[in-house]
Amino acid sequence: MNDFPYLPHTQKDIEEMFSFLGIKDIDELYRDIPVLFKGELNIPSGLSEMEVKEKLSDLASLNKNIEEYGIFRGAGVYNHYIPSVIYPLASNRNFLTAYTPYQAEVSQGTLQILYEYQTQICNLTAMEVSNSSMYDGASALAEAILMSKRINGKNHVLMSKLVHPEYQEVSKTYTEVQGMNIEQIDYVSETGQLDLADLSSKITQETSCVVVSYPNFFGVIEDLKVIREKVPNEVVFIVVTYPISLGLLEAPGKFGADIVVGEGQSLGNTPSFGGPGLGIFASKKKYIRKMPGRIIGETVDQDGKRGFCMVLQTREQHIRREKSTSNICSNHAFNALLASLYMNVIGKQGIREVSLQNYHKAHYLARKLLETEKFKPVFDGPFFNEFVLESKIDPEFLNEKLLEQHYFGPLILKNFYENMGNNVLFCATELTKKRDIDFLCSFLEGLS
């Protein structure tokens, strides 16, 4: 007997296999190892399915989840509605238990899904080509910056201070070892938008790329048109975006973005404590050979029938090794599937409607919060579904009190930026209900 449902071997099987191999003991197959581990791993013995499930349920229940708690926090991971049809369809085990489509003829499902995903991302961002996903928004940005160096050979990076702070950190980690240096572009304290004068004064002959976030980390919508005018053509213009906002906002490709990256979690992926997410990566077609990551293309079979396969693999690590455009191998294909499904379900009108609902709910929230007089406005630039207010109540105290009422309050900005005082970042999405906003505001009335 064996005790493990995932292991098929009976004692008889093992004996027959031993006898076929002419061995008496499994360790004969480990005879070439000089230092076998003789001890026992300090790990508990295996548990039954019931016991594991109970243990995991217990752990899960120690977490306060946002199905039970209201949330007014975004900052890179957003709580959006996920239509019911999405997870059951995606969870089909012929998707879930397949791997990278190395053999195209038995992977047409995967390949077509990723081809459709690439098309959707291009259409959403108004870019010409998209890869089939990266790990997350942050690593996608880091790779975009490395790509800018492959395009123009330069090392100076200009990045808006209002790109997500974690993306800035990841970019620094990736690019510093390649001799690239990142300089921050300041923002205008009245509007919360990029300081154009600061941008212009910092561009040099050595500038490889300019990175802006649209909307930015403070939720403010940058004017890509005027920014683009300040960025010389030989400098790669990289836009970090939030895909849900693109139902309402003009696509970055329309403003001449060279590379668009972003976090795709908001497209049909649960927040999942921040991972796995989905790195969106799209660019102009002329740069396709400089792009990192897997790309799917259309072709025909022997009979001329349409099919799909991986293309431009000579850029990739498994062929090009140390000369590849990136080391990425496993990407986030399953999350791309969820995103693609989401975009199919929501469709061209839906994305606009979701986007508009986000806009109106956030503006309602902002208006009501200001009416409580517990907050002061901070920036006057236009915002999408997130905005900064200065809290007259100590932010930690505020969030403690809200937690008691089963709400996650706004993000406390001083944890991310110096000199932020009591500034907090609020977020509303289509899932934020009017009654929660009204409750929040009436609760705050009584708080000092």
Next chain:
Amino acid sequence: MKLIFEKSVSGRKSYSLPKLDVKEFQIDIPQHLIRNEEPELPELYEVDIVRHYNQLASLNHSVDRGFYPLGSCTMKYNPFLNEEVASLNGFKFIHPYQEERTIQGALELMYELQEFLKEITGMDDVTLQPAAGAHGELTGMLIIRKYLQENNLGHKNEVIIPDSAHGTNPASAVMAGFEVVKVNSNNEGRVDLDHLKSLVNENTAAIMLTNPNTLGLFEKDILKISDLMHKNNALLYYDGANLNAIMGKVRPGDNGFDVVHLNLHKTFSTPHGMGGPGSGPIAVKSYLRDYLPKPVVGVKEIGEYYFDYDIPKSIGKVRSFYGNFLVLVKAYTYILSMGKEGLKKVSELATLNANYLKEKLSRFLDVAYPDVCKHEFVIKGSSLKDYGVSTLDFAKRLLDYGIHPPTVYFPLIVDEAMMIEPTETESKETLDEVAAIYEKIVEEAKEEPQKLKNAPMTLSIKRLDEVKANKDLKVKFD
């Protein structure tokens, strides 16, 4: 089959949203920043979508459908339990910026997983942040680089990598700012020790090894290699892609490795999801702890878990937030299910299955290195050339028999290579059937080679023109 865009009919929809319950505001965004055309997304009703994806699913081979022995990818069976627990609301619906006391379950799970991984690898500290194996490689190499710089060894810029290594190794080393030096394999398929000695010099930063290597062979000179490296102030990096062969049998940390990465989606069955998400934690010896990306999960004496940002020389972050958390949940579930005895048994049976299939196939195909293998082995397909067929033709013919081909044309040092990894979750009957199919195809190659060259013949699609795909590049639907 049709693309989803070709099924789109203007005016259809498959979503419904509640009516906006707040007042509509005048949109105060400048006109030129407002989208003037709706994005071209398909318009369908729900049944269209359901049928589309069910049709697509039927076009995929998967572990649940049949044998999938993709070498070095460890396509083992993926328990349903892993999926079920990872879909609990307490895991799926938590936000990365929640207050620590509201996510104690997630932190406890991460902490315990760190502890398990330390134990399995024989290392001292772990970060769960990297999103995939290659991402772990990059993280590990950045740690090595920073360590060398901090210790006045910044001139060390060469990383030695065997010619049999995964392509990610050289790519990751270069991304971390190193130069790659290739060490040859000897005629036994292991690192050529003499060649290695001739390459090691004062600029040597590290060696990256997969052990067992991509030929499925254990580097039996590992202790000599380790001595040689450490005497030269160089470090050992362990590529954990092939860890499935050795759990509970040998620990990289005990063999002198300084940095180890793991591929949770492989070894711990999380599953592969058509190419990801994976998860690539790395484990380090204690003297490298201060270089890990922030944060790691710690525990206070009162049993409270917290994110520990006290990592003074951290390389910085490599990913937003804390890594691929839901993948961590699945790997943790798998480890609890198997336990210490189970994990050891997994490796033993993976090794037994590989050796069994290798011996069976060796009767009619050339095994590149006949020595006892670990979880995988490599067939040298060059003898097929006598019949006018290639490894690719052989692989495509396997598709007609409903089994997935092995990894082909890798490792690069074996002519017409087929790298086969059956994993421990395949039964003896399956291996016997597979061997019979391989034998049959060898016979076909001798007698009807055209059959292989025309393969696959039984699928929805015949062999694809990959040259055309690259020449007439079409990467989106217009």
